[in-house]
Amino acid sequence: MRNDKIKFGEKVGYSLGDVGANLAFQLMMIYQLKFYTDVFGLDGAIAGLVLLVAPLLTAFVDPLVGILADRTHTRWGKYRPWLLWTALPFCLFYVLAFTNPGIKSPTLVAVYATISYVLLLSIYSFNNTPYSSLGGVITANIHERTSLNTVRFIATSVAQFVVQGLTLPLVDHLGGGNAARGWTGTVVLFAFLAAICFLIAFLSTRERIAPPPRQRMSIRRDIRETFTNRAWLAMFALTLLLFVSLSVFGAGTNYYFQSYADQHSLAVFLNRWGFHTTESNAYSTGFSLFNTVNAVVQLLGVMLLSGYLADRYGKKTTFIVCLSLTALFTALLYLPGEGDVTLVYVLGILKSLSYAPTIPLLWAMIADVADYMEYQNHRRATGFCFSGMVFALKIGLGLGGALTGLVLSVFGYQSGGVVMQSPSATYGIRLVASIIPALLFVAGIIALSRYPITKQYNENMQAELAARRGKD
Numbered sequence: 001m002r003n004d005k006i007k008f009g010e011k012v013g014y015s016l017g018d019v020g021a022n023l024a025f026q027l028m029m030i031y032q033l034k035f036y037t038d039v040f041g042l043d044g045a046i047a048g049l050v051l052l053v054a055p056l057l058t059a060f061v062d063p064l065v066g067i068l069a070d071r072t073h074t075r076w077g078k079y080r081p082w083l084l085w086t087a088l089p090f091c092l093f094y095v096l097a098f099t100n101p102g103i104k105s106p107t108l109v110a111v112y113a114t115i116s117y118v119l120l121l122s123i124y125s126f127n128n129t130p131y132s133s134l135g136g137v138i139t140a141n142i143h144e145r146t147s148l149n150t151v152r153f154i155a156t157s158v159a160q161f162v163v164q165g166l167t168l169p170l171v172d173h174l175g176g177g178n179a180a181r182g183w184t185g186t187v188v189l190f191a192f193l194a195a196i197c198f199l200i201a202f203l204s205t206r207e208r209i210a211p212p213p214r215q216r217m218s219i220r221r222d223i224r225e226t227f228t229n230r231a232w233l234a235m236f237a238l239t240l241l242l243f244v245s246l247s248v249f250g251a252g253t254n255y256y257f258q259s260y261a262d263q264h265s266l267a268v269f270l271n272r273w274g275f276h277t278t279e280s281n282a283y284s285t286g287f288s289l290f291n292t293v294n295a296v297v298q299l300l301g302v303m304l305l306s307g308y309l310a311d312r313y314g315k316k317t318t319f320i321v322c323l324s325l326t327a328l329f330t331a332l333l334y335l336p337g338e339g340d341v342t343l344v345y346v347l348g349i350l351k352s353l354s355y356a357p358t359i360p361l362l363w364a365m366i367a368d369v370a371d372y373m374e375y376q377n378h379r380r381a382t383g384f385c386f387s388g389m390v391f392a393l394k395i396g397l398g399l400g401g402a403l404t405g406l407v408l409s410v411f412g413y414q415s416g417g418v419v420m421q422s423p424s425a426t427y428g429i430r431l432v433a434s435i436i437p438a439l440l441f442v443a444g445i446i447a448l449s450r451y452p453i454t455k456q457y458n459e460n461m462q463a464e465l466a467a468r469r470g471k472d
Helices: 008-038 044-057 061-070 080-097 106-135 142-175 179-204 219-227 230-260 263-272 279-313 315-332 341-355 358-377 382-410 423-432 435-448 455-471
Strands: none
Touching (some): 008 044, 008 080, 008 179, 008 230, 044 106, 044 382, 061 106, 061 219, 061 382, 080 106, 080 179, 106 142, 106 358, 106 382, 142 179, 142 358, 142 455, 219 230, 219 358, 230 382, 263 341, 279 315, 279 341, 279 358, 315 341, 315 358, 315 435, 382 423, 423 435
8 A cells, every 4th residue: 555645736636626515515604594585585494494404304315425435336436436427416406506496485485495405415415425535545644635635625715715705796796686696697607617626626536545355345334333433423523513613603794794794884994995885785895805805814724734733733632722712713703893893804814714724634534534443443434434524514504504594583683685683683693603603613622522533643543554455
């Protein structure tokens, strides 16, 4: 088994697969709830219910994909071909989830939203579970694995920049005053770019790690050994809590800029920085700028800090410290008043810089878990291992949307794009943009404390695995 370096071009090619996925995922995380309330016209609680029910209906898909991927045998490998096979269906279901074909009944709109979201989440699993598993079999070198995922999430930060920074301006431009048409046009553009990214990722990568040659396939053993593994359980809980928190924060800040921030103060702030803005478009410009600045900061943090901190202090320690700072700065977003625009941007930057080093480490640590399971059990089930994490990601996204929608509904948020909200509703918006996601980050830290793979343990484990593979 070779543990030498892989070429930079392959790292870039692999990273484009996650660019394609994030052109959809970032939109789901930041805008799906608001799209349902303000474009589809659903009540916040109903919209949140859609976001919760759809992942639950697709719960069986993730383990199924993991089992199928582990048992796929093609000349391209086990996981690569799924990028090719899912490219077009992914794009189709993506567009359907953000398009109303002319349904007027609120009940039927909710049914359509649920069905289209189920289709999108299902194809996301068929695409992203094999893709994530691919990252676990490209290299066994722990430093190269961190490097691979660092490049991956530098590219993902670019996708985040595109989606979070350009979505609202594209909707305005392509819609010409018609929000529904603008959303459809924007998503068609993103879907086309996603298909290209999936094809490049398929063409530019190789699989280098195979299961032990004498391994016998057993679904029962895969399930038992995965669900009783301490490292896997810790990462499952961490992934779930992270994406609940990110979903709540992303949706919460969207409402925060529209209905809590003083639009006059926001317009003054934007004009001071050279953005010619009026109060009528201060929300879309201000929120897009907030996301763009934070995406750039996050990109720089991934590039400059992640690999250095992980190599020096280990993935687990780096993750805990950075997530603790993330929770702190997220909670502090509760403090700014309606006109404290500068403070909101400063806290957002500090939060993004703190969170940035953790982004590539999450998936590198999950790949380490696949090795940990092989190390303990002398069997490898990479796809099944990663399928649980993709499921946690989807459920986290759904729970975050449901929690946000429920909180807003309880506090009296008026759907349909109403800008002026009651004091009670704006208080709920402040909570979902600060305190609630901060508490979820803290819960993630507690889950991560149970993760057993330290820096020294990982190095010893990889040496032993390399020796075993060399004998096979």
